[in-house]
Amino acid sequence: xxxxxxxxxxxxxxxxxxxxxxxxxxxxxxxxxxxxxxxxxxxxxxxxxxxxxxxxxxxxxxxxxxxxxxxxxxxxxxxxxxxxxxxxxxxxxxxxxxxxxxxxxxxxxxxxxxxxxxxxxxxxxxxxxxxxxxxxxxxxxxxxxxxxxxxxxxxxxxxxxxxxxxxxxxxxxxxxxxxxxxxxxxxxxxxxxxxxxxxxxxxxxxxxxxxxxxxxxxxxxxxxxxxxxxxxxxxxxxxxxxxxxxxxxxxxxxxxxxxxxxxxxxxxxxxxxxxxxxxxxxxxxxxxxxxxxxxxxxxxxxxxxxxxxxxxxxxxxxxxxxxxxxxxxxxxxxxxxxxxxxxxxxxxxxxxxxxxxxxxxxxxxxxxxxxxxxx
Amino acid sequence: xxxxxxxxxxxxxxxxxxxxxxxxxxxxxxxxxxxxxxxxxxxxxxxxxxxxxxxxxxxxxxxxxxxxxxxxxxxxxxxxxxxxxxxxxxxxxxxxxxxxxxxxxxxxxxxxxxxxxxxxxxxxxxxxxxxxxxxxxxxxxxxxxxxxxxxxxxxxxxxxxxxxxxxxxxxxxxxxxxxxxxxxxxxxxxxxxxxxxxxxxxxxxxxxxxxxxxxxxxxxxxxxxxxxxxxxxxxxxxxxxxxxxxxxxxxxxxxxxxxxxxxxxxxxxxxxxxxxxxxxxxxxxxxxxxxxxxxxxxxxxxxxxxxxxxxxxxxxxxxxxxxxxxxxxxxxxxxxxxxxxxxxxxxxxxxxxxxxxxxxxxxxxxxxxxxxxxxxxxxxxxxxx
Numbered sequence: 001x002x003x004x005x006x007x008x009x010x011x012x013x014x015x016x017x018x019x020x021x022x023x024x025x026x027x028x029x030x031x032x033x034x035x036x037x038x039x040x041x042x043x044x045x046x047x048x049x050x051x052x053x054x055x056x057x058x059x060x061x062x063x064x065x066x067x068x069x070x071x072x073x074x075x076x077x078x079x080x081x082x083x084x085x086x087x088x089x090x091x092x093x094x095x096x097x098x099x100x101x102x103x104x105x106x107x108x109x110x111x112x113x114x115x116x117x118x119x120x121x122x123x124x125x126x127x128x129x130x131x132x133x134x135x136x137x138x139x140x141x142x143x144x145x146x147x148x149x150x151x152x153x154x155x156x157x158x159x160x161x162x163x164x165x166x167x168x169x170x171x172x173x174x175x176x177x178x179x180x181x182x183x184x185x186x187x188x189x190x191x192x193x194x195x196x197x198x199x200x201x202x203x204x205x206x207x208x209x210x211x212x213x214x215x216x217x218x219x220x221x222x223x224x225x226x227x228x229x230x231x232x233x234x235x236x237x238x239x240x241x242x243x244x245x246x247x248x249x250x251x252x253x254x255x256x257x258x259x260x261x262x263x264x265x266x267x268x269x270x271x272x273x274x275x276x277x278x279x280x281x282x283x284x285x286x287x288x289x290x291x292x293x294x295x296x297x298x299x300x301x302x303x304x305x306x307x308x309x310x311x312x313x314x315x316x317x318x319x320x321x322x323x324x325x326x327x328x329x330x331x332x333x334x335x336x337x338x339x340x341x342x343x344x345x346x347x348x349x350x351x352x353x354x355x356x357x358x359x360x361x362x363x364x365x366x367x368x369x370x371x372x373x374x375x
Numbered sequence: 376x377x378x379x380x381x382x383x384x385x386x387x388x389x390x391x392x393x394x395x396x397x398x399x400x401x402x403x404x405x406x407x408x409x410x411x412x413x414x415x416x417x418x419x420x421x422x423x424x425x426x427x428x429x430x431x432x433x434x435x436x437x438x439x440x441x442x443x444x445x446x447x448x449x450x451x452x453x454x455x456x457x458x459x460x461x462x463x464x465x466x467x468x469x470x471x472x473x474x475x476x477x478x479x480x481x482x483x484x485x486x487x488x489x490x491x492x493x494x495x496x497x498x499x500x501x502x503x504x505x506x507x508x509x510x511x512x513x514x515x516x517x518x519x520x521x522x523x524x525x526x527x528x529x530x531x532x533x534x535x536x537x538x539x540x541x542x543x544x545x546x547x548x549x550x551x552x553x554x555x556x557x558x559x560x561x562x563x564x565x566x567x568x569x570x571x572x573x574x575x576x577x578x579x580x581x582x583x584x585x586x587x588x589x590x591x592x593x594x595x596x597x598x599x600x601x602x603x604x605x606x607x608x609x610x611x612x613x614x615x616x617x618x619x620x621x622x623x624x625x626x627x628x629x630x631x632x633x634x635x636x637x638x639x640x641x642x643x644x645x646x647x648x649x650x651x652x653x654x655x656x657x658x659x660x661x662x663x664x665x666x667x668x669x670x671x672x673x674x675x676x677x678x679x680x681x682x683x684x685x686x687x688x689x690x691x692x693x694x695x696x697x698x699x700x701x702x703x704x705x706x707x708x709x710x711x712x713x714x715x716x717x718x719x720x721x722x723x724x725x726x727x728x729x730x731x732x733x734x735x736x737x738x739x740x741x742x743x744x745x746x747x748x749x750x751x752x753x754x755x756x757x758x759x760x
Contacts, residue, residue, distance in 0.1 A: 335508040
């Protein structure tokens, strides 16, 4: 009987929280609209692939060989070329980002080649966007080498003896969208779990409804579960939305099993909720709680989880920091379950850490959730 | 309701509100800490974290070859700074778990004929299996590997022959290709990212500080008190913009100093231009923040609204990945994004010593956006008031 009352009280709290969520337009924004906008932006807007590179061609030679080299660049799918008149123009176009690189064929290029000596080619690259610059470097060098093989006498013999045959497993075309979309889901889940919940207790403190709550027979555990359950459901709902969108809209394969995805997301969601609720009970002000949520949850998930920037390339101190970040584990797990399949060697340790973190954080929330005004 | 007459502003009354806003912002210990500490932490942490360079790569090798050439490749790999560890696998069955568990970014496979073929001058194949879950890092690492293998290839008998065919009688290569990177010769990723961080954090701060201040007053109930004060709604709205701008400018200055003196990012352009741009940009972000807060009833709504607007603006600004690689509709949409034009200016001012004409175009666009945002925000504010 007593147990029954306990549950009924809990249901009442959960129901109240659900009603508050449903009646607040901002929760639709976070649970429904934001995930969608984010997925679209991450899927379409952010790409680490090269795209078509804009290249200016300054052909100072104008001879047979130089024209054939320039034509090879013009016909390449990687480059959109445009002729450039002189070096001053070239410099200005680079400065104002009209072109991302310039191919300079020196004046004596043909003359030297006819004589059997070295023709000079220069590739100038706009280094202010290093990722793009790297693509221009590699593609243009590759193009020049293959042009040399076909266009110059003896060129065929210049082929090098060792061939590398690269094969990308799980993502054969090496498209960045395939690993960015699972990463985006991590960011979205962190957003819902940490940012939204960082406000819930703070709001009650600020409006004074926390005091009213103290006057009821509701226990701390009920208070905690009353907040946890609705937001957990909301997070899982968004997760489902994201996963469906990833597979249908972005054609990301799903090679793992569904129940493992549910398990992983639940455990991660609990740790994110723990973080948000802890911020909320500790700081008690909506403004500061929201900022704390933003800086401790969202931004690290965006920048330190390995979502865009590879963790292994970071300095050791930061690598250690990412080990404490549930988002970095979840990110690895999501990429794996979408692209590779069920790999328990990856999931096991991650689940262990995220679960441990979730229980520590929720334990701290429970401890700090004192039913007293002066605490 | 919205008359096009310019309202007469009482500067003294506005100054009083600005003073009150700053007191609210700075006298609360927690809020003071939160506008000072985290942004600074961010620039330091992300200054180090954000890199597209690939380092500390773990590699695995399945070597079925008993000759010298495969060992030579592995030896060179171990000597390179890019690669951290090389693990040797016992059989083909080991490849899958090694990649699956991310023990290695890629696995190189040499078959038992490899060195014999190289010595005989026949084309030799090496297989490289890369982890597609980290395809960007894997791709870049494989470029490094290619460079190493090309170097070794040139010292093989066939390579020497090929080199002979590609060089003239004097031994000079027949094609002299030089690649040079302007503005950022070593392709330091920080040089790209840190200046952009000024815009990113400035935008978020302007949006959040301005956006929440109105919503807070409304929620706490002091908004009505403000309205019955002698200040007109226009004065209140404009005064609310100032603290956000100030915080943005102060942080911009700190970020600038850290980028230049802490991380050695070169500053080639005009400082005055940067500050004019920062001021106009701060107005724009404050205006957007005010607009959001006029639409929201609570702080939570204001914060989430600021977030919904802010993050997409940052993502399609070119501060993370180039705008030019985005689909056309996003490129058009990003014209309305003040962050995009600010990124162009910041990049130009830091690295490229941008031409005045190019900067003026971007600056003009930010100014337009800013004027519209502030105008609409004040109008919305008055309507609500």
